Amino acid sequence: MMAGSHVVMGAALWAVTAKLGGGPAGDPQALAAAALGSLLPDIDHPQSWAGRKLRPISVPLSLLVGHRGITHSALAVLACLGALMVMGTGWMAAPVVVGYLSHLAADALTPSGVPLLWPSRRRFTLNLCETGSFIEMGLVAAVAVLGGWAAGVDISALPRPRF
Numbered sequence: 001m002m003a004g005s006h007v008v009m010g011a012a013l014w015a016v017t018a019k020l021g022g023g024p025a026g027d028p029q030a031l032a033a034a035a036l037g038s039l040l041p042d043i044d045h046p047q048s049w050a051g052r053k054l055r056p057i058s059v060p061l062s063l064l065v066g067h068r069g070i071t072h073s074a075l076a077v078l079a080c081l082g083a084l085m086v087m088g089t090g091w092m093a094a095p096v097v098v099g100y101l102s103h104l105a106a107d108a109l110t111p112s113g114v115p116l117l118w119p120s121r122r123r124f125t126l127n128l129c130e131t132g133s134f135i136e137m138g139l140v141a142a143v144a145v146l147g148g149w150a151a152g153v154d155i156s157a158l159p160r161p162r163f
């Protein structure tokens with residue numbers, strides 16, 4: 001999926017998770033952390049948003065394991081969680097992990113899937129939509145509406161066309 005799709009899905013999924021958990025679904029810091037988490041897995045691709053920001057990591061990583069390798073696995077989610085705890089940024093753990101998981105789920109919708117149980121080479125895919133397709137955009141829009149509802153965006157306050 002495209003970086004923009006990942007950010008929207010990560011933030012929206014966090015808003016829904018927070019609402020279900022009874023927390024503040026619209027907290028900007030947590031939403032930003034979820035968006036960050038949703039971009040992290042593509043650090044294995046030097047041309048991705050995260051990959052361009054962290055080239056010293058993304059270039060060797062892409063050479064070593066290739067795109068959609070270890071960073072798209074359950075092991076990476078645990079490593080990410082551990083790193084946040086060690087860095088003393090535990091408050092970010094929940095939204096970052098939700099964002100990270102949303103990325104894996106979103107990539108699992110595409111035909112190439114994700115190696116969830118890396119180092120096993122088995123790829124998990126629902127084969128629902130191609131990256132950048134209309135179906136992807138439709139899915140992202142639906143998740144965004146759900147996230148907006150969870151975060152308490154007042155739809156009646158949005159500008160409406162006048163006739």
Ligand SMILES: [Zn+2]
Pocket residue numbers: 001041042068072103107
């Ligand atoms: Zn990815």
